[in-house]
Amino acid sequence: MLDYKESLKQHGLKNSKQRNLLIKLLSNADGIMTAEEIYLALKKQEEKINLSTVYRILEAFVEKGLVVKSTFPSSNTCVFTLKHLEHSHHLICLKCKKTVSLPHCPLKEFEHSIEKETNFNITDHNLELYGYCNNCK
Amino acid sequence: MLDYKESLKQHGLKNSKQRNLLIKLLSNADGIMTAEEIYLALKKQEEKINLSTVYRILEAFVEKGLVVKSTFPSSNTCVFTLKHLEHSHHLICLKCKKTVSLPHCPLKEFEHSIEKETNFNITDHNLELYGYCNNCK
DNA sequence: AATGCAAATGCAAATCGTTTGCATTTTTAA
DNA sequence: TTAAAAATGCAAACGATTTGCATTTGCATT
Incomplete structure (x- = not known):
């Protein structure tokens, strides 16, 4: 339903086939993905794309605040998600990687008091919750 | 004031010179360190140690719950801290890396309600707060 | 204290994720 | 339509981490 071209333009990003593919993929995937997963998913769609391009696009998206980059615990692979309009966090299934967005950030008020102290x-801040989803537990 | 040998034994870890050095360093450092920082710090003390040993020791400590491993944002280097007896989180200065432990975890009650929902x-869960300390801001 | 075995270490090389240089292609604005 | 700027592909480089293997150490037993 979103116009990806528009979304790119709004973020001051030049339009390109690969950027559109990537943003579309991320918004359909509705979850976290590694650079390589993105790369493979696009390859599977018979799209011409290169892993380093994926990294460069993700870097640009992160810089423009379109995407959030974080790290899976006990792994040194970065994962990426489309940033929601509101600041939010994820609950991530350690088995199937299914993710759920938390309705609100529990740290807002907390941060203020910590700043004073x-x-x-x-x-x-960095917050991710991990566990097992209904199917995997 | 702690007996490091005892601490290792309690965690089911064999005693060794390098493990003692490392646990001592971490507890004096009282903050987060990368594997390389640990390695260099020990080298500086004229100790014989190898970087891969540092990694192996840290891995063992993490597995036994003696150390917490996490990742600095916008970097792909892991950082390590001694785990406190009580579950806690850190506030980390992005400039000087000074860290402060938070007095309590703000997520406890929150997690329960999320589980139900x-x-x-x-x-x-993974939580680190980032900002600038009094001196660096 | 000496012995033997399992586990820990050092070293070098391999691996993995990520980044970079450069030639080519695409996008955008005039 | 065209020129300049930016994006891409490819291969090679890079940095952090891991691994294989020979050697050393810790520790339980004699």
């Missing part, structure tokens, strides 16, 4: 200026 | 079985 510690005298830090908090700019960011 | 989503039908997931939550087993773990």
Whole structure:
């Protein structure tokens, strides 16, 4: 339902076949994917794309705030998700990788009190919840 | 003040010179360190140690729950901290890497309600807060 | 204290994920 | 339509981490 071209333009990103494919894939996938998974998924669709292009596109998307990059625990592979309009976090199944977005961020008020206590200026946080989904548990 | 040998034994880990050095370093460092930082710090102390040994020791410590492994955002290097007795999280300065432990985990009650809503079985979570400390901001 | 076995270590090479340089192609704006 | 700028493909480089194997160490037993 989204116009991917529009979405790219809005984020100050040049339009290209590969970028459209990638953003479309991510929004259909509705979950987290590694660069390689993205690459393979697009290959499977008989699309011409290169792994380094995937990385470069993801990097651009992250920089423009279109995509969030994080890391699966006990792994050194990065995973990527489309960023929701509102700041949110994910609950991720350790077995099948199914993900659910949390309805709200539980840290908002918490951060304020921590800032006061510690005298830090908090700019960011990383939160992912892990477990097993209904089917896998 | 801790007996590192005892601590290793308690965790079912064989005692060795390198393991003692590493656990001692981590507990004095009182913060997060990369494998390489640990390696270099021990080298500096004129200790004989190898980078792959550092990795192997850290892996063993993580497996036994003595150490927590996580990832600095926008980097693909793992960082390690001694695990506190109580479950806790860190506030990390993006500039100087100074860390502060949060007094309690803000997710405890939250997880229960999420489990009910989503039908997931939550087993773990990853939370780190980032910002700038008093000196660096 | 000496012995033997399993586990830990050092070293070098392999591996994995990610990034980069450069030639070619595509996009965009004039 | 064309020129300039940016994006892509490809191969090679890179950095972090892991692995295979020979050697050393820790530890239980004599």
